[in-house]
Amino acid sequence: MNASQTMRHMTPASSVLRVLIADDHDLLRDTLEVFLRGEGDFETVSVASYAEAEKLVKAGERFDLVLLDYSMPGMNALEGLTRMSALEGAKRVAIISGTASREVAEKVLEEGAAGFLPKTLSAKSLVNAVRFMAMGEQYAPLDFLRGDDGHVGNPLADRLSRRELEVLEGLTQGKSNKEIARDLDIREPTVKLHVKTLYRKIGASNRTQAALLAKEAGLF
Amino acid sequence: MNASQTMRHMTPASSVLRVLIADDHDLLRDTLEVFLRGEGDFETVSVASYAEAEKLVKAGERFDLVLLDYSMPGMNALEGLTRMSALEGAKRVAIISGTASREVAEKVLEEGAAGFLPKTLSAKSLVNAVRFMAMGEQYAPLDFLRGDDGHVGNPLADRLSRRELEVLEGLTQGKSNKEIARDLDIREPTVKLHVKTLYRKIGASNRTQAALLAKEAGLF
DNA sequence: CGCGTCCCTATCCCCCCGGATAGGCGGCCT
DNA sequence: AGGCCGCCTATCCGGGGGGATAGGGACGCG
Numbered sequence: 001m002n003a004s005q006t007m008r009h010m011t012p013a014s015s016v017l018r019v020l021i022a023d024d025h026d027l028l029r030d031t032l033e034v035f036l037r038g039e040g041d042f043e044t045v046s047v048a049s050y051a052e053a054e055k056l057v058k059a060g061e062r063f064d065l066v067l068l069d070y071s072m073p074g075m076n077a078l079e080g081l082t083r084m085s086a087l088e089g090a091k092r093v094a095i096i097s098g099t100a101s102r103e104v105a106e107k108v109l110e111e112g113a114a115g116f117l118p119k120t121l122s123a124k125s126l127v128n129a130v131r132f133m134a135m136g137e138q139y140a141p142l143d144f145l146r147g148d149d150g151h152v153g154n155p156l157a158d159r160l161s162r163r164e165l166e167v168l169e170g171l172t173q174g175k176s177n178k179e180i181a182r183d184l185d186i187r188e189p190t191v192k193l194h195v196k197t198l199y200r201k202i203g204a205s206n207r208t209q210a211a212l213l214a215k216e217a218g219l220f
Numbered sequence: 221m222n223a224s225q226t227m228r229h230m231t232p233a234s235s236v237l238r239v240l241i242a243d244d245h246d247l248l249r250d251t252l253e254v255f256l257r258g259e260g261d262f263e264t265v266s267v268a269s270y271a272e273a274e275k276l277v278k279a280g281e282r283f284d285l286v287l288l289d290y291s292m293p294g295m296n297a298l299e300g301l302t303r304m305s306a307l308e309g310a311k312r313v314a315i316i317s318g319t320a321s322r323e324v325a326e327k328v329l330e331e332g333a334a335g336f337l338p339k340t341l342s343a344k345s346l347v348n349a350v351r352f353m354a355m356g357e358q359y360a361p362l363d364f365l366r367g368d369d370g371h372v373g374n375p376l377a378d379r380l381s382r383r384e385l386e387v388l389e390g391l392t393q394g395k396s397n398k399e400i401a402r403d404l405d406i407r408e409p410t411v412k413l414h415v416k417t418l419y420r421k422i423g424a425s426n427r428t429q430a431a432l433l434a435k436e437a438g439l440f
Numbered sequence: 441c442g443c444g445t446c447c448c449t450a451t452c453c454c455c456c457c458g459g460a461t462a463g464g465c466g467g468c469c470t
Numbered sequence: 471a472g473g474c475c476g477c478c479t480a481t482c483c484g485g486g487g488g489g490a491t492a493g494g495g496a497c498g499c500g
Contacts, residue, residue: 190447396456410478
């Protein structure tokens with residue numbers, strides 16, 4: 001079991017693509033290794049946490065592509081992406097996630113990452129994307145970036161106006177009405193109005209419920 | 221692509237185990253089918269949403285085991301489990317999840333489900349668990365059920381007393397202090413005390429932040 | 441044009457929340 | 471025994487949150 005996590009699968013050294021897979025889902029790691037190995041020109045190393053990944057890269061290992069799970073131990077959302085990107089041995093870094101929303105995907109690409117991979121991809125698409133990124137391109141599934149947040153149109157976001165969404169984002173960050181007002185440069189009473197109306201629209205009875213509902217819907 | 225989602229993999233009809241896989245992660249479905257097919261005595265059908273799964277079962281298909289993803293379209297947390305369990309063709313139903321916590325796993329088992337599978341399982345363990353459940357046993361990874369919520373000891377939960385944890389759970393459900401007091405059968409001032417102290421312990425400055433921190437830590 | 445919709449601002453009022461402080465009770469350890 | 475700690479209860483107070491209501495400005499549409 002431990003052997004499978006550190007085994008290296010070699011191929012003729014001419015144009016081998018070295019990929020580091022960091023994900024706490026053993027199943028996903030097993031799968032990616034099996035499929036990439038089957039391609040013939042990939043060499044893979046896999047670990048189960050961000051700390052292990054950083055340790056390997058800092059120890060001098062070099063990879064053509066590093067895949068980081070968005071919600072793995074030590075990853076801390078996008079902080080891991082930023083830190084890993086700053087390292088020498090990790091030329092290109094991509095994020096893989098089973099839950100993240102369109103907003104997260106966009107931030108990932110803005111950070112200059114090699115790509116964003118939702119786990120809704122098929123094995124075949126995923127292998128293609130990995131090859132694409134290892135070659136130096138930037139990848140993200142198009143249907144994920146425009147409109148439907150992975151699921152069929154977000155049931156919550158559709159009902160809310162632009163302002164209400166901005167206010168809701170503040171709620172999901174645990175901010176007070178006053179803080180939200182300052183951030184959006186509007187008066188506090190206005191914020192309170194938006195808060196109240198969005199409660200009715202999404203079926204929340206206080207700000208904590210609103211924040212949790214937004215998070216569960218995959219927003220922000 | 222569509223073919224792979226509905227293909228049935230046959231084996232000698234003597235003791236074939238029919239498994240329905242419902243998960244919106246194409247990658248996971250591909251993997252499970254590949255590994256189960258490799259076993260030789262499994263017949264699999266896979267779909268990408270709860271609605272499709274229910275449709276198949278209602279249409280008269282019969283399965284020895286139904287695997288439902290906890291966070292797939294139409295699943296609505298554990299509502300899908302309850303509804304699916306009530307159907308004729310689904311003798312045994314199990315939940316598979318990449319994010320759910322120990323609490324969720326326990327609820328799943330209490331509902332009388334065939335088992336709970338975190339996606340942190342290796343492919344090999346997962347195949348064994350599926351076989352185990354299809355044979356009629358109830359399965360859940362032991363280390364997931366006692367203490368460490370999948371990760372190594374919860375950094376937040378460790379610092380909190382039993383009471384504070386119970387109060388925190390109330391916060392993650394968007395309840396008011398008064399509601400929490402009623403549920404725990406203690407006075408409201410006591411709840412306020414616990415709330416205040418747990419803020420200091422986990423670094424929150426209001427109840428919304430506390431709820432979000434708890435959720436992010438994988439509690440409840 | 442009139443109409444509707446969205447966004448902004450404002451005022452009242454009451455309740456809840458967050459912070460401080462001060463006890464009382466029981467169990468555990470030395 | 472005394473001391474410590476977790477748990478419970480209580481009171482005070484200021485600020486914030488949640489509900490209702492009212493009105494004005496900007497925009498698109500028929």
